[in-house]
Amino acid sequence: MLEIKNLHAGVDGKEILKGISLTINPGELHAIMGRNGSGKSTLANVITGRDQYDVTSGSVTYNGVDLLDMPPEDRALAGIFMSFQYPVVIPGVNNTYFLRTSLNAKLKHQGLNEINAADFMRLIREKLKLVNMDEKYLSRAVNDGFSGGEKKRNEILQMLTLEPALSILDETDSGLDIDALKIVAEGVNNFRNSERSFLAITHYQRLLEYMKPDRIHVLIDGKIVKSGDMTLAHELEEKGYSWLES
Amino acid sequence: MDKNQQIIDSAISQEYEYGFTTDIEQETIPPGLNEDVIRLISSKKDEPEWLLDWRLKAYNQWLKMDEPNWSKLNYPNIDFQAISYYAAPKEKEKLKSLDEVDPELLDTYNKLGIPLEEQKMLANVAVDAVFDSVSVTTTFKEELEKHGVIFCSFSEAVHNHPEIIKKYLGSVVPTTDNYFAALNSAVFSDGSFVYIPKGVRCPMELSTYFRINAANTGQFERTLIVADEGSHVSYLEGCTAPMRDENQLHAAVVELVAHKDAEIKYSTVQNWYPGDPKTGKGGIYNFVTKRGTCLEVNSKISWTQVETGSALTWKYPSCILKGDNSIGEFYSVALSNNFQQADTGTKMIHLGKNTKSTIISKGISAGKGQNTYRGGVKIMKGAENARNYSQCDSILIGDECGAHTFPYIDVRNPSAQMEHEASTSRIGEDQLFYCNQRGISTEDAVSMIVNGFCKDVFNELPMEFAVEAQKLMEVSLEGAVG
Numbered sequence: 001m002l003e004i005k006n007l008h009a010g011v012d013g014k015e016i017l018k019g020i021s022l023t024i025n026p027g028e029l030h031a032i033m034g035r036n037g038s039g040k041s042t043l044a045n046v047i048t049g050r051d052q053y054d055v056t057s058g059s060v061t062y063n064g065v066d067l068l069d070m071p072p073e074d075r076a077l078a079g080i081f082m083s084f085q086y087p088v089v090i091p092g093v094n095n096t097y098f099l100r101t102s103l104n105a106k107l108k109h110q111g112l113n114e115i116n117a118a119d120f121m122r123l124i125r126e127k128l129k130l131v132n133m134d135e136k137y138l139s140r141a142v143n144d145g146f147s148g149g150e151k152k153r154n155e156i157l158q159m160l161t162l163e164p165a166l167s168i169l170d171e172t173d174s175g176l177d178i179d180a181l182k183i184v185a186e187g188v189n190n191f192r193n194s195e196r197s198f199l200a201i202t203h204y205q206r207l208l209e210y211m212k213p214d215r216i217h218v219l220i221d222g223k224i225v226k227s228g229d230m231t232l233a234h235e236l237e238e239k240g241y242s243w244l245e246s
Numbered sequence: 247m248d249k250n251q252q253i254i255d256s257a258i259s260q261e262y263e264y265g266f267t268t269d270i271e272q273e274t275i276p277p278g279l280n281e282d283v284i285r286l287i288s289s290k291k292d293e294p295e296w297l298l299d300w301r302l303k304a305y306n307q308w309l310k311m312d313e314p315n316w317s318k319l320n321y322p323n324i325d326f327q328a329i330s331y332y333a334a335p336k337e338k339e340k341l342k343s344l345d346e347v348d349p350e351l352l353d354t355y356n357k358l359g360i361p362l363e364e365q366k367m368l369a370n371v372a373v374d375a376v377f378d379s380v381s382v383t384t385t386f387k388e389e390l391e392k393h394g395v396i397f398c399s400f401s402e403a404v405h406n407h408p409e410i411i412k413k414y415l416g417s418v419v420p421t422t423d424n425y426f427a428a429l430n431s432a433v434f435s436d437g438s439f440v441y442i443p444k445g446v447r448c449p450m451e452l453s454t455y456f457r458i459n460a461a462n463t464g465q466f467e468r469t470l471i472v473a474d475e476g477s478h479v480s481y482l483e484g485c486t487a488p489m490r491d492e493n494q495l496h497a498a499v500v501e502l503v504a505h506k507d508a509e510i511k512y513s514t515v516q517n518w519y520p521g522d523p524k525t526g527k528g529g530i531y532n533f534v535t536k537r538g539t540c541l542e543v544n545s546k547i548s549w550t551q552v553e554t555g556s557a558l559t560w561k562y563p564s565c566i567l568k569g570d571n572s573i574g575e576f577y578s579v580a581l582s583n584n585f586q587q588a589d590t591g592t593k594m595i596h597l598g599k600n601t602k603s604t605i606i607s608k609g610i611s612a613g614k615g616q617n618t619y620r621g622g623v624k625i626m627k628g629a630e631n632a633r634n635y636s637q638c639d640s641i642l643i644g645d646e647c648g649a650h651t652f653p654y655i656d657v658r659n660p661s662a663q664m665e666h667e668a669s670t671s672r673i674g675e676d677q678l679f680y681c682n683q684r685g686i687s688t689e690d691a692v693s694m695i696v697n698g699f700c701k702d703v704f705n706e707l708p709m710e711f712a713v714e715a716q717k718l719m720e721v722s723l724e725g726a727v728g
Contacts, residue, residue, distance in 0.1 A: 048683055050679055051675065051679070071682070072682035072683055073681075073682040073685055073686060073687050073688070076682065076683050076684060076685040077685045081683070082683050084683075088680040090677055090681075090694075090695060090698060091698055092697070092700070092701040092702075093695065093698035094698075098684075098694070099684075101686055101690070102684035102685055102686055105684075105687075105690075109685065141698065158684065162684070162685075
């Protein structure tokens with residue numbers, strides 16, 4: 001599904017990713033762990049196409065198509081979703097309206113009819129239950145006045161509604177208390193199937209305990225220094241990252 | 247070169263001719279302004295002596311005044327002698343079908359979601375008998391007459407209701423008020439007149455759109471709305487459809503009078519030609535004086551404006567809160583894209599006790615556009631317990647545009663409560679990326695964010711207008727983000 005080969009990328013001429021290779025197959029959940037500044041979020045932003053990141057070499061393909069040439073909205077329409085580390089506030093834009101516009105953009109891209117307001121309300125009420133969110137969030141502006149945890153749940157709500165093929169969860173666990181973390185993890189777990197893939201970015205193994213990733217990769221200074229299964233996460237929890245540093 | 251500019255240039259290059267050789271077919275007098283021109287305008291309209299005197303007095307005052315230069319607007323000097331001050335409303339040749347209309351114009355109509363039959367009316371295409379605009383207008387007029395509401399052209403009102411005109415004309419905006427108001431008073435062409443009798447709630451929104459000849463609004467419009475005791479009226483001015491006019495200078499005057507317990511809601515959507523997007527050439531200069539008086543106790547005047555057109559906008563719809571407990575409101579969205587400049591805001595003058603005013607201004611700058619909010623709140627000595635809330639927000643799109651805010655506050659009574667909030671923000675790369683990541687194109691994201699920004703104002707518009715205004719923002723912002 002996603003194939004990253006020897007990816008070098010950075011910001012303002014400063015190289016942050018120094019040769020990343022990673023393959024995620026359909027149905028797999030991979031986790032990237034690493035300290036602040038190791039390049040985790042840069043990787044997420046390069047995959048989703050954020051403007052300020054420059055790719056200097058390497059390739060990223062998605063279902064065999066070169067991603068790096070596509071504008072971010074086309075990547076999203078192709079089925080790539082990112083749960084933001086810091087979801088953005090858009091004052092005055094209604095949350096429901098935003099999500100329906102987003103869903104309709106996707107439906108239109110797939111050549112399907114747009115969903116009307118009434119059908120959308122039925123759909124969104126179902127999804128709200130899955131992340132234990134109150135309907136009152138629907139009438140608020142996008143992320144406006146939401147607490148950190150509410151914002152993260154709102155991201156997962158969007159994921160469940162848009163049903164992407166590849167979901168990148170950028171530190172979705174940060175700022176969540178244990179209850180919210182469980183809700184988010186369950187939301188993701190129930191959404192998993194043999195076709196959907198995930199890339200979870202995190203500092204801690206806590207989220208991974210709930211999500212049970214297929215592969216864990218440790219990112220240090222822009223390189224994947226070690227890959228493994230859950231035992232690697234446990235090892236990191238015990239020993240920290242320094243034993244992996246050269 | 248733009249067609250409008252050609253027309254303007256050729257009009258300006260016309261040589262001044264002495265005397266008046268009125269061309270019967272054209273019914274346009276040569277450029278230039280003097281007392282004889284004013285006499286001619288007045289006689290063409292068969293006006294009573296008192297109105298001619300009023301015009302002449304205004305003209306003589308105008309001669310002594312200087313064009314104001316305190317605004318942030320930057321434009322070449324206007325040669326007032328190069329303008330023709332009278333053109334009879336002439337019947338344009340009707341087109342047979344929409345196929346004959348400029349496809350670019352039709353494209354814009356479609357984007358704005360204007361129904362086909364309305365498109366025909368706007369584009370001057372002959373309309374089917376079933377949808378005949380005259381019959382619509384007739385039913386409309388009958389309904390109003392039933393309630394005693396007078397809604398007619400200003401010229402008709404001068405003849406049919408001289409006593410009301412005489413009483414209120416210039417009572418809110420005196421001829422000496424400002425340079426452009428004085429000019430308008432001297433040469434005004436036509437406009438609208440509304441009178442709502444005591445205790446009547448006007449049964450429908452009054453729209454200039456429905457008035458016959460409304461499409462030909464003219465250069466120097468004059469509007470007067472009088473709401474008698476306990477009455478209520480909502481008036482809609484303008485149209486979201488792009489309006490082109492061969493006259494570059496527009497100087498309108500609007501006067502509102504609200505008596506005891508009366509309420510006037512005045513909504514404007516202004517979408518005059520903003521000029522060539524690449525050079526700014528040919529756009530309309532819009533110098534408008536709009537003011538309302540809350541004359542008696544418990545009256546209310548509410549201005550809502552959506553200004554997306556014109557090359558220059560100079561406009562400060564204001565309220566004089568004379569009656570005790572009276573309320574003034576101003577809700578504004580002003581957009582300057584490409585080479586547009588807007589200097590707009592309001593004045594709230596508190597005279598009565600317990601008077602309240604609210605100002606919500608949303609300025610949007612894009613391209614090389616310059617947007618200025620200029621507002622004045624004055625609490626006079628006798629205005630016990632007056633309250634004002636002002637909120638002025640600006641949003642910038644791109645890095646070549648500008649936003650400026652000039653709030654003037656003058657409080658002469660210590661019991662006043664004033665609140666002022668202001669913000670300037672830029673549409674953030676992070677907001678756009680967030681939308682992009684959800685499959686929303688940058689252009690759609692910008693219009694979504696801007697519409698969100700304008701929401702508090704759009705909410706004040708009548709429902710139908712609000713939907714149109716949103717679409718208008720989308721169309722006006724096209725190409726604002728590269």
